[in-house]
Amino acid sequence: MSVQYLADAAYREEVLLFFSRVIPGQVIEAITLFATVAVFFSLMVTPIAAISVYIERRLSAKMQSRIGCNRLGPEGIFQMVADGIKMISKEDFMPQGADAFLFKFAPYLVMVGAFVSFACIPFSKQLLLADINIGVVYLLALSSIVVIGIMLAGWSSNNKWSLLGSLRSAAQIVSYEIPLGMSLLIPVIITGSLNLQEINQFQSGGIHNWLVFYALPFTVPAFVIYFISALAEVNRTPFDLPEAESELVSGFHTEYSGIRWGLFFIGEYHNMFLISCIAVTAFLGGYQKSAANFPFVIVSLFFMFFITFHILTFLPKLGFSLFQGKNILDMLMFHHPKPMRRWLRIVCLILAVVVSILFYINHAHSNMIQVVTFISKAYFLVLFIMWLRWSLPRYRIDQLMDLCWKKLIPISFICLCGVLVWVVLI
Amino acid sequence: MNFETQYINDRQMELNMGPQHPSTHGVLRFIVTTDGELIEKVVPDVGYLHRSIEKIGEKVSYHGFMPYTDRVDYVSAMTANHAYARSIEKMANIEVPKRGHYLRMLADELCRLASHLIAIGTYPMDIGAVTPFVHALREREKINDLLEELCGARLTYNYMRIGGVSFDIPQQFVSKTKVFLQEFAIFLDELDRMLSENTIFIQRVANLAAITTKDAIAYGLVGPNLRATGLHYDLRKDQPYACYNELDFEVPVGKGEQGILGDCYDRFIVRVEEMKQSAKMIRQIIDNLPEGPIIGKAPKTIREKDTSSYASVESSRGELGFFVVANGTANAHRVKIRSGSFAAISMLEKIAQGVFIADLVAIIASLDLVAPEIDR
Structure with a gap:
């Protein structure tokens, strides 16, 4: 809803009109401005650092023939959360x-x-x-x-x-x-x-x-x-x-x-x-x-699907172990996801290509x-x-x-x- | 020694670099007087890693001192073993069988590769490129695996004995070494592409802190640092010990390819070339390994009447020599160690004047200083 709010000007007008019956206009404007900024930063900008840090850690590991962070969660993607907690505490x-x-x-x-x-x-x-x-x-x-x-x-x-x-x-x-x-x-x-x-x-x-x-x-x-x-x-x-x-x-x-x-x-x-x-x-x-966007979109969508599949296969296991009363940290630390199966990678790639073609049309x-x-x-x-x-x-x-x-x-x-x-x- | 500066004018700033600093290679300390980024004076302060190894040499038996020699230079422990063993063998006239010599040379050259990998790995890291360091350590890990199969240890080997070596090579050691050498050649190619021909790297280290042959001799510089000034001096060639005269190898010297003769780039490239020569030597050694015993007859307690002996080997950091004085008892009267890094650090004050702080780090790395060898 919030993205729609940001994206769709007509929808924004509608919401404003609804609220303006109850609250004075300037207050609404201030609140909406604040809300827009908050939504924008929390959805668009804040995750960038975390994702970039994760990518950099994995990428540098690949370049240096190391493994990199792969412990916390599937392919180590919860590492950024752990980093954040460490920094704050x-x-x-x-x-x-x-x-x-x-x-x-x-x-x-x-x-x-x-x-x-x-x-x-x-x-x-x-x-x-x-x-x-x-x-x-x-x-x-x-x-x-x-x-x-x-x-x-x-x-x-x-x-x-x-x-x-x-x-x-x-x-x-x-x-x-x-x-x-x-x-x-x-x-x-x-x-x-x-x-x-x-x-x-x-x-x-x-x-x-x-x-x-x-x-x-x-x-x-x-x-x-x-x-x-x-x-x-x-x-x-x-x-x-x-x-x-x-x-x-x-x-x-x-x-x-x-x-x-x-x-x-x-x-x-x-x-x-x-x-x-x-x-x-x-x-x-x-x-x-433009057609030149294709490779970029395909690659990024591929990785998006790739990570999503990883999380999807991981979540049931996490839920099951929680149900059993296991320690969630232990679960996160000692869960070693199997490497992605080849057919699943191919599925990811096909999905990415299909979706990017749809993107191009639409x-x-x-x-x-x-x-x-x-x-x-x-x-x-x-x-x-x-x-x-x-x-x-x-x-x-x-x-x-x-x-x-x-x-x-x-x-x-x-x-x-x-x-x-x-x-x-x- | 009093390190307090007498007078600092309003342009100068005194920086204390080390003993805890990312790029002083162990616990080393430099008192740096700077004018902004420019260095006016560097005073190295050694002694943070002093473990009285020479004094321990007077308290333990001749055989018992061997593990301590590992700790003299733990990056290149085999050569220190070798130098000490040679010194005692010379004093007590102990014969080493030919296979023992060959195994010693094999261990020495593998260890030289490992040590130079640290040297050329930490060098770009100090200049800002981390990846070559990790790649170098990956190769060094393979050498450590080989040496672990040979003698059971990965860092402080205690492999050599007075009169020979402690273990013969295990099965499949030769074939594993051959595989390693093939992979190593690929690594050297990668290194050339990534570093030796890298414009930024060359800009950083060429023409920096050039040492003339005359200065190098005056300061007692040895090893790759000396050869980088263009002087053809290598103990393996000039005073052949073990069986080095039977091997076919060249002594790479600095040519001033990218700048002045004897600059930081030459010191780097001499080490790279030396690694190629070492690989060549290892190939010859494992192909021509003679049969026979690995250790000669040495008395369990060595007692020599008032004599002394000095023997040295070409360590990874140049001439590493042990001067041992005997006094008739089972222990040495005095052990003096001559190490290459100590001479190199004395040179620092002269060559690191008027350079930038970033250059000082590069110079320290190019001299391949190893703190335990300086302090002993």
């Missing part, structure tokens, strides 16, 4: 001599910066919290809030490693905002709008309309530059200098533990998803219908389908970021600055000028 430690207020305030800034940015990301034609006209500017502005949080965290920890980490982070994020902003200007120039929804609608009609292919010699480099500088913005390898584990212990969050550390962690994964969302919106066609009319298209593409970029993280070493601070100021900024400037000429002439 840990001691909230603050070092001696730390600036108490700033120390406690900093994680919220980082997390809020990441969360609030999702407000103007168009997940589908209707699923969009705030359809603001200056969406691109809003995103760029909010990305600077994160760096304030990191600076505060490093400064208030009363630890030299944290301080070094936060200073690195400040230099890095401020520098990389320039190529990031310049490459994000290119979609703006092409579409003539700062509104992300309009940028998205410009790309409807197939892969050839995606902005990354609009002016090939300039937009492809611009997309690459956007991706590189966004990686640097969110401190992911090969640009994870602010939290370089082997050098700075763990950088700006060295002194954090428990849920405060968890907030940084969640913020990092949200940021990762956010930059992928922006890349999809601005360059890769957003939620628009694309324009269904909200959820657009959302799946969008999120599957975004997760594809997230996987790419993870792949980079587990295979590349880290840059040094001077090489990082060289890359930004001597390479990315000139190239992005050339791309910007080139696109300007292209738009005028062609």
